[in-house]
Amino acid sequence: MMARHKILAAVVLLVTLHLAILFAGFVAPADPVVQNRDFPFAPPTRLHFVDLRGHLHLRPFVYQWTPRPDAFNEYEESRDREYPLQFFVSGAAYRVAGLVPSRVHLFGVDAPAQIFLAGTDSYGRDQFSRILSGGQISVAAGILATLISLVLGTLIGGVAGFWGKWIDESAMRFAELFMVLPWLYVLFGVRAFLPLHLSSVQTFLLLIAVIGTIGWARPARLIRGIVLSAKNQNYVAASRGFGASNVYLLRRHVLPQTYGVLLTQAALLVPQYVLAEVTLSFFGLGLSEPTPSWGGLLATLQQYNVLVSYWWMFAPAVALAVVSLGYLSVANAFHERLQSSSS
Amino acid sequence: MKYLFRRTVHGILLLIGASILCFLFSDLAPGSFFDEMKLNPQISSSTIAALRAQYGLDRPLPVRYGSWVRSAFRGEFGYSFAYNTSVRSLLVLRVRNTLFLTSLATILAWLIAVPLGVWIASHPGKWVDRICMGATSLLISLSELVLVLGLIYFAVRTHALPVGGMASTGFDRLSVLAKVWDLTAHLIVPAAALTLASLPILVRHVRACLVEILGTPFIESARAHGVGRARLLFRHALPAAANPLISLFGLSVGGLLSGSLLVEVITGWPGLGPLLLESSMSRDLYVVVGIVMASTVFMICGNLLADVMLVAVDPRLRADLRAE
Numbered sequence: 025m026m027a028r029h030k031i032l033a034a035v036v037l038l039v040t041l042h043l044a045i046l047f048a049g050f051v052a053p054a055d056p057v058v059q060n061r062d063f064p065f066a067p068p069t070r071l072h073f074v075d076l077r078g079h080l081h082l083r084p085f086v087y088q089w090t091p092r093p094d095a096f097n098e099y100e101e102s103r104d105r106e107y108p109l110q111f112f113v114s115g116a117a118y119r120v121a122g123l124v125p126s127r128v129h130l131f132g133v134d135a136p137a138q139i140f141l142a143g144t145d146s147y148g149r150d151q152f153s154r155i156l157s158g159g160q161i162s163v164a165a166g167i168l169a170t171l172i173s174l175v176l177g178t179l180i181g182g183v184a185g186f187w188g189k190w191i192d193e194s195a196m197r198f199a200e201l202f203m204v205l206p207w208l209y210v211l212f213g214v215r216a217f218l219p220l221h222l223s224s225v226q227t228f229l230l231l232i233a234v235i236g237t238i239g240w241a242r243p244a245r246l247i248r249g250i251v252l253s254a255k256n257q258n259y260v261a262a263s264r265g266f267g268a269s270n271v272y273l274l275r276r277h278v279l280p281q282t283y284g285v286l287l288t289q290a291a292l293l294v295p296q297y298v299l300a301e302v303t304l305s306f307f308g309l310g311l312s313e314p315t316p317s318w319g320g321l322l323a324t325l326q327q328y329n330v331l332v333s334y335w336w337m338f339a340p341a342v343a344l345a346v347v348s349l350g351y352l353s354v355a356n357a358f359h360e361r362l363q364s365s366s367s
Numbered sequence: 368m369k370y371l372f373r374r375t376v377h378g379i380l381l382l383i384g385a386s387i388l389c390f391l392f393s394d395l396a397p398g399s400f401f402d403e404m405k406l407n408p409q410i411s412s413s414t415i416a417a418l419r420a421q422y423g424l425d426r427p428l429p430v431r432y433g434s435w436v437r438s439a440f441r442g443e444f445g446y447s448f449a450y451n452t453s454v455r456s457l458l459v460l461r462v463r464n465t466l467f468l469t470s471l472a473t474i475l476a477w478l479i480a481v482p483l484g485v486w487i488a489s490h491p492g493k494w495v496d497r498i499c500m501g502a503t504s505l506l507i508s509l510s511e512l513v514l515v516l517g518l519i520y521f522a523v524r525t526h527a528l529p530v531g532g533m534a535s536t537g538f539d540r541l542s543v544l545a546k547v548w549d550l551t552a553h554l555i556v557p558a559a560a561l562t563l564a565s566l567p568i569l570v571r572h573v574r575a576c577l578v579e580i581l582g583t584p585f586i587e588s589a590r591a592h593g594v595g596r597a598r599l600l601f602r603h604a605l606p607a608a609a610n611p612l613i614s615l616f617g618l619s620v621g622g623l624l625s626g627s628l629l630v631e632v633i634t635g636w637p638g639l640g641p642l643l644l645e646s647s648m649s650r651d652l653y654v655v656v657g658i659v660m661a662s663t664v665f666m667i668c669g670n671l672l673a674d675v676m677l678v679a680v681d682p683r684l685r686a687d688l689r690a691e
Contacts, residue, residue: 206625309648
């Protein structure tokens with residue numbers, strides 16, 4: 025049995041991450057697409073607490089990076105001026121959750137210094153800001169594709185389980201067909217047949233549709249199993265005897281039994297689909313520059329020299345891993361809850 | 368025998384269904400390989416139309432499917448637009464390489480997962496169990512993509528292993544022993560990534576199955592009869608847990624194939640993965656269909672193998688089959 029505080033920790037972590045991603049413009053100190061051509065591949069800015077004279081500062085400060093004159097893409101801190109970390113500073117314009125225009129950022133430093141919590145990429149764009157706004161694409165894709173899969177799965181599984189006979193038979197054969205195809209191969213294959221050059225909104229919607237549609241089979245089979253056992257319960261038969269319609273039975277008695285499995289499936293599918301989006305974008309089949317997405321950010325690692333020289337380019341992978349870990353812990357907790365309640 | 372025959376027929380039916388599905392998808396899609404040519408002003412539209420006619424792309428879907436099936440029976444599996452050769456000649460070597468990599472990773476993963484899972488299942492809640500469960504959660508959430516990138520980073524940084532491809536340049540001139548060593552060195556990064564990626568789910572399942580079995584009365588009574596710990600775990604408990612584990616083997620083939628696609632592309636292993644990516648980009652229709660079908664065949668074979676093993680291992684199933 026998973027300890028209660030662990031589940032709570034996972035949920036708090038997930039909520040925090042999602043809020044940070046939703047309000048990326050506010051949390052991020054910089055605009056994700058603004059380039060600083062003077063600072064390509066700058067390492068993460070260090071937060072200092074002790075200055076050169078040995079005084080302790082409660083408010084951390086940073087030094088500005090300056091390119092080393094005798095080297096390529098290497099930087100050193102110019103120690104002549106300290107830039108204390110400020111909160112709720114005014115900076116680049118953005119829209120809160122894509123709606124309300126604002127300029128206030130959670131933290132930042134005075135110009136000309138800049139704060140790069142996760143370093144910069146080849147164009148000197150702030151990686152931390154890019155990870156946050158890339159999450160808006162990647163995580164949203166995962167969640168929306170999961171919704172598509174679950175809605176399709178519930179519809180088909182519910183109908184197949186409830187009405188049975190040839191509908192059930194053909195739906196399950198069809199599901200078997202989808203489950204026997206290795207899903208990543210299919211994803212690539214389907215992507216191959218779709219146009220390559222699309223606007224980013226179109227690509228995004230297309231990706232969600234493809235990822236979500238391919239994954240309908242497993243939830244459908246699970247839902248069908250539950251519906252099948254639920255409709256043979258005595259209270260359902262009794263209710264039918266009182267003249268309840270099929271739709272009423274489904275809505276009132278049968279489908280509520282599937283909620284537990286649906287939640288567990290959702291928590292399992294979201295990280296899988298986030299990963300699917302990341303994989304496609306990583307290979308250049310998803311969203312392309314300048315729109316940041318986690319797969320697109322990781323794609324720079326395909327360049328040998330970037331992979332070897334700039335370890336902070338792995339930062340999007342950390343974000344991906346933390347999100348997956350959070351979802352998987354929650355899925356585990358749901359699963360254990362379901363098992364202990366059924367036995 | 369009859370059972371095996373039935374399962375095989377079932378698999379073949381699935382394959383036919385999958386191929387129809389592939390062609391349906393391809394028909395839904397706008398555009399084709401020759402669309403890129405339209406951008407080139409030197410190629411007239413009549414040339415493109417002639418090319419399309421030559422490859423039969425202008426004919427309706429059922430006709431195309433029919434000619435593909437005929438070509439599949441001839442062993443060609445269609446024709447590649449980009450390479451101007453039959454799909455089969457493109458796939459043979461690549462299928463071998465992918466099979467080599469994935470079966471090695473499967474064997475390694477099971478060899479590690481079973482003893483490890485049994486061991487931690489016999490210490491539920493102890494620190495080994497906690498560490499292993501933590502490590503498996505971490506491995507699951509890291510995913511193949513990050514794992515393989517991390518391994519490449521490590522290999523390149525330490526200069527311990529070659530990265531990319533399957534053989535060094537000048538491979539042909541090496542002696543047999545050096546060839547084996549070269550291949551092994553190139554194999555380590557992709558195989559390790561694939562093994563590490565498929566390991567956590569296996570360990571978790573082995574552990575879950577074993578924990579359940581270890582709580583049953585027959586284990587209790589065996590223990591009361593003074594059966595030793597190792598014998599109890601591997602001779603009494605493990606065979607009882609064999610059924611779900613074998614089913615898991617059948618199911619895990621799909622995940623392994625998908626993982627191998629990623630690993631192959633990133634490490635440049637000359638398997639199906641890089642070819643699939645390349646033909647996806649250039650919309651080399653029959654190559655894509657061929658690769659998806661090849662992976663489906665692997666998957667169905669994996670499931671068949673699991674079915675056969677189930678019958679071989681479980682006397683109850685054999686009795687059921689005989690009764691039919």
